[in-house]
Structure formats: C-alpha cells, structure tokens
Amino acid sequence: MTKELEHSFVTHLEKNQNIVHKVCRIYTNNEAAHNDLFQEITIQLWKAYPKFRGEAKFTTWMYRVALNTAITLYRKSKRSIQTQDFEGVSHKIKFEQYDxxxxxxxxxxxxxxxxxxxxxxxxxxxxxxxxxxxxxxxxxxxxxxxxxxxxxxxxxxxxxxxxx
The missing domain is CATH 1.10.10 (Arc Repressor Mutant, subunit A)
Structure with missing residues (x-):
C-alpha cells in the first residue's frame, strides 16, 4: 500500500475510533476481549480499506465492517479468536483508552x-x-x-x- 493510502487510513481511524470502541463495548464483557475485538476490527478495516470506494460515508462503511467482524467473531462462542500482528501500522495509530x-x-x-x-x-x-x-x-x-x-x-x- 502507498504511504498516502496508509496515512488516509490512519487519519480516518483515529478520527472515528470511538465507533469501534462502542461496537466492542456492546459485544464484549471485559477489557481484554474489548482490546482483542478492537484489534481484529482494525485489522479487518485495514484489509478492506483499499476496496473502500467512497460510495457510502466512511463512517457507514466503518460501522458495517466493525459490526460484521464483531458478529462473526462472537456469534460462535465455541470458536476462539485468532488475532494477527498489526506491526505495519499499529505503532502509527494513537490509541485512546475508552472512557x-x-x-x-x-x-x-x-x-x-x-x-x-x-x-x-x-x-x-x-x-x-x-x-x-x-x-x-x-x-x-x-x-x-x-x-x-x-x-x-x-x-x-x-x-x-x-x-x-
């Protein structure tokens, strides 16, 4: 991905990360699960971002990806969540603790x-x-x-x- 695309993604995510926190709050019961789901949603957003065409508002698209990720991961309680390393961009995103x-x-x-x-x-x-x-x-x-x-x-x- 280009630096411009990466910068755009990080800017959008930082501006709208409370959406992801709110989704995490509804679908999790503790801080560790909240953080794991936040990371997984961020990864899915990152993977899908190059395909974001801008036909809908960014926040609408972000809600859809976040909710779909949360529903997919938590619908099947027997399945354990596998997280992925997010080294490429995670150090560039300023994480705000959810208040x-x-x-x-x-x-x-x-x-x-x-x-x-x-x-x-x-x-x-x-x-x-x-x-x-x-x-x-x-x-x-x-x-x-x-x-x-x-x-x-x-x-x-x-x-x-x-x-x-």
Whole structure:
C-alpha cells in the first residue's frame, strides 16, 4: 500500500475510533476481549480499506465492517479468536483508552441490549448512534421497512427486559 493510502487510513481511524470502541463495548464483557475485538476490527478495516470506494460515508462503511467482524467473531462462542500482528501500522495509530464515564447511566440499557440477538444488537447500536433507517438498512443489508419493524419490536422487548 502507498504511504498516502496508509496515512488516509490512519487519519480516518483515529478520527472515528470511538465507533469501534462502542461496537466492542456492546459485544464484549471485559477489557481484554474489548482490546482483542478492537484489534481484529482494525485489522479487518485495514484489509478492506483499499476496496473502500467512497460510495457510502466512511463512517457507514466503518460501522458495517466493525459490526460484521464483531458478529462473526462472537456469534460462535465455541470458536476462539485468532488475532494477527498489526506491526505495519499499529505503532502509527494513537490509541485512546475508552472512557465510559458518560455511559455509566446507560449501564442497565447496555445490560438489556446484551440480552438481544446479534442482529438486534447491531440495529439498536445504529439507532442509538442516530442513524436514520436508510443508513441502518444500508449498513445491515435489510430493507428500510424491515429495519423499522424490527426496531419497534426491539423497543418492546427492551421495555419488557428493563421493566419485568
């Protein structure tokens, strides 16, 4: 890869790495798993970056890669996660420790969200990120109508979980 492409990737990742941290928070239960998933998502983003055509916003593409990676790795709990060395670029990315103090009040909501299936988690995550249904449907590869119907059902399910 060219230095220009590498610089572009690092700039985009540093600017938007909280997206990856948020995905990691939803799909992991501890810091070590969070860090492993963050690394794996970063590797997958790096591998896919040369094919990013810019037809969608970078963040939409990043959500899609991050969510697909998380779902793939954590759907099969029997499968262990194999990490890869990321020497080529990792030393150039300024890693910011994820600060969740603002999200302490959402602790119960995250606990409820973790009880959902993987696709519903992704849909809620994108909804909480203020993505419109067109972006959600594009990211998840479902119709806009299906995204709306699923979201209404998920809201009902979350209310039941939070208020038994």
């Amino acid at each position: 969740d103090t603002e999200e302490q009040q959402l602790k119960l909501m995250y606990k409820a969200i973790k009880q959902l299936n993987d696709i519903d988690k992704a849909l809620v995550f994108l909804y909480l990120e203020d993505k419109n249904y067109a972006e959600i449907s594009d990211t998840l590869g479902i119709s806009e109508v299906n995204a709306r119907v699923k979201m209404n059902r998920i809201k009902t399910k979350l209310k039941t979980i939070l208020n038994p």
